[in-house]
Amino acid sequence: MTIQADEQQLERTREFVRVQVAPDASRRWSERQTSEEVHLAAGSAGLLGLQLPASVGGVGVSFACKAQVAAILAQADFGVAMSLINTHNVAEQLFRLAAPGLAQRYLPDLLAGRLSACTALTEPSAGSDFAAIQTQAVAVPGGWRLDGAKTWITNALHADLVVVYAQTRVGAGAAGIAAFVVQAQRAGFKRSPGPAMGPVSTIGAGGFELQGYLCREDEMLSPPGEAFKDILGAINGARTYVGAMCCGMVSEGLQVASAWGHARQAFGKPLHGHQGWRWCLADAAIELEAAQLLVARAAELIDAGRDAQSASAKAKVFATRMAQKHLAALMHAMGAEGLGENYPFVRHLASAQVAGLVDGSTEMLLERIAKDFKATASSQGRTTP
Ligand SMILES: Cc1cc2nc3c(=O)[nH]c(=O)nc-3n(C[C@H](O)[C@H](O)[C@H](O)COP(=O)(O)OP(=O)(O)OC[C@H]3O[C@@H](n4cnc5c(N)ncnc54)[C@H](O)[C@@H]3O)c2cc1C
Numbered sequence: 001m002t003i004q005a006d007e008q009q010l011e012r013t014r015e016f017v018r019v020q021v022a023p024d025a026s027r028r029w030s031e032r033q034t035s036e037e038v039h040l041a042a043g044s045a046g047l048l049g050l051q052l053p054a055s056v057g058g059v060g061v062s063f064a065c066k067a068q069v070a071a072i073l074a075q076a077d078f079g080v081a082m083s084l085i086n087t088h089n090v091a092e093q094l095f096r097l098a099a100p101g102l103a104q105r106y107l108p109d110l111l112a113g114r115l116s117a118c119t120a121l122t123e124p125s126a127g128s129d130f131a132a133i134q135t136q137a138v139a140v141p142g143g144w145r146l147d148g149a150k151t152w153i154t155n156a157l158h159a160d161l162v163v164v165y166a167q168t169r170v171g172a173g174a175a176g177i178a179a180f181v182v183q184a185q186r187a188g189f190k191r192s193p194g195p196a197m198g199p200v201s202t203i204g205a206g207g208f209e210l211q212g213y214l215c216r217e218d219e220m221l222s223p224p225g226e227a228f229k230d231i232l233g234a235i236n237g238a239r240t241y242v243g244a245m246c247c248g249m250v251s252e253g254l255q256v257a258s259a260w261g262h263a264r265q266a267f268g269k270p271l272h273g274h275q276g277w278r279w280c281l282a283d284a285a286i287e288l289e290a291a292q293l294l295v296a297r298a299a300e301l302i303d304a305g306r307d308a309q310s311a312s313a314k315a316k317v318f319a320t321r322m323a324q325k326h327l328a329a330l331m332h333a334m335g336a337e338g339l340g341e342n343y344p345f346v347r348h349l350a351s352a353q354v355a356g357l358v359d360g361s362t363e364m365l366l367e368r369i370a371k372d373f374k375a376t377a378s379s380q381g382r383t384t385p
Helices: 003-030 036-044 063-076 078-097 100-112 198-203 227-263 275-303 309-333 335-339 345-355 362-370
Strands: 117-120 136-140 143-153 161-167 177-183 189-192 206-216 220-222
Touching (some): 003 063, 003 078, 003 198, 036 078, 036 100, 063 227, 078 117, 078 227, 136 161, 177 206, 198 345, 220 227, 275 309, 309 335, 309 345, 309 362
Antiparallel strands (some): 136 143, 161 177, 177 220, 189 206
16 A cells, blocks of 8 residues: 555545535436446446455555545545445455455455445344344254345345345354355345435435344354454444544535525625624634544544554544534525535535444444443542542
8 A cells, every 4th residue: 555556646636526416416416316227437447446455456545545535535425435345345255255256256245336335234123232133043954044024224225235234143143244255136125115214315325124044154254253343343443433424414515504604795795704604614613624634534543454453443533523514514604695505514414424323333333432431440549428
């Protein structure tokens, strides 16, 4: 990984957004489209192989670059950003964990955007409490039989390939959970109608049922005991890039509101000429920069191979709340105009709500951060009750 490769990838991402994402963002919203149609172009722009080495067709950039890519994509469309990164993440997981034959079978098509993919943990009866999933994997001759249902899964409306997390031993909790590679075309896989996602339709969220779905032995991606640990490792990255996406959306909101404030006249001068109006831009700019610094710190720890659990949780909580607060304020500063489908505010605000749930909700992350405060011996002579 080199600084030059990172910079080239950021430039390619800006061009991809300029040509493929930004011009159609409003149309995709009004037509309730998913991001399936941009996968091919994303493959050509290297976006589906960010963290894979050139030897398998990836571009091998740093994690910090991946986070910046996420921010640039989300500036135009958070749903597109999430959709592409979820396909990317399955490719990366296959490269890292799958038996060579399995990885070779799917990687070229995933990296080129000819296939889309998703990662399915959440179920109708288990969201935050992931260890309580009910989807069962039962050993059968030559492999595993999967039965259960998943819901609220990014890309599930069109994914060709799914990494499914399932319980191999009833009552074993996290220790019994394994990950399997599932093909949407195979018997036993049935998509369920997706929830009407309105302004975030490009995320392609939906569900599916598995009824007697048969996985071969080599399609177990991560065995019981390993799968839960692996997902917890990967989730620090996810929390960091979701935080980056929130920064991207607020950065876009700031630019749009600022331009409007200089053009729109009220009481004989531009809105921006009124002190009470322009402070809202300043407030947003301060907290945006603070969020960007937290995201950059978490990304730096990830690139250095250091523990990023707490840093990524803090970055996501702060950036998500920052986006929820300032996108609403900036939209208000636009007056009625801010509600228009030709502006990003309604989409971005709904997206900030999604950001507060995916890859660990705000409350789950606060719990994670609170774990840093362990019982300690009294210091400086203070006694504890
Ligand atoms: C658009 C979208 C895309 C998604 N994509 C994916 C995906 O690709 N793959 C996937 O597996 N999942 C995905 N999810 C699901 C997401 O991970 C879950 O929404 C999340 O884990 C929360 O679960 P839940 O919605 O079932 O809420 P619940 O777990 O039912 O929680 C409801 C509320 O209660 C709070 N809460 C729960 N427990 C506690 C507690 N102990 N203390 C305090 N508060 C608590 C939560 O923070 C939340 O605010 C997606 C969700 C959305 C909306």
